[in-house]
Amino acid sequence: EAGVVQSPRYKIIEKKQPVAFWCNPISGHNTLYWYLQNLGQGPELLIRYENEEAVDDSQLPKDRFSAERLKGVDSTLKIQPAELGDSAVYLCASSLRFSGELFFGEGSRLTVL
Amino acid sequence: GQQVMQIPQYQHVQEGEDFTTYCNSSTTLSNIQWYKQRPGGHPVFLIQLVKSGEVKKQKRLTFQFGEAKKNSSLHITATQTTDVGTYFCANRGSARQLTFGSGTQLTVLP
Structure with missing residues (x-):
């Protein structure tokens, strides 16, 4: 059985540029999470979906971050515009x-220059 | 979510020595999950503890949940180089979100 798939694995952009990350969860898993992990720290929840409904997005910086989970399967996390601190x-x-x-994907490493 | 504090932040041991990491909270925890993250990897689930005083073992790993459900520990007997990584505890609080501790980074010296 395939695990959680994320893409891209690595992304380097300049500040103020947009970026998007994609996630395909394990088949049949209704709950999907996006976490942010800074170096040397534990994962921090950004948003949690139950099927297609965002049930906990209190930690998502909504001025620049957005997420969607259309049809309750794949999900996309977008940042626009990116800032240096989003690395x-x-x-x-x-x-x-x-x-x-929780089953985690390999993660998408973002570097903002 | 409820904050959980992990100590120590770093631990270096000689191969064959034991290792323990602690997870503490000022409030009662509903349950505790433990994850391991290898260098450059992603967190991998190890175990979940739910009951007060619960003790679970996985080969050389022993997990405990405190009687008051305010603390938990992970003990590794006779560490091996394959045990290298960061160990996180995580608590699912009343808001149903899973909150991770800051982790204990284990280095095993051969």
């Missing part, structure tokens, strides 16, 4: 149910 690894995870274990 981090963006992790997507999915779980079969909200209380279960």
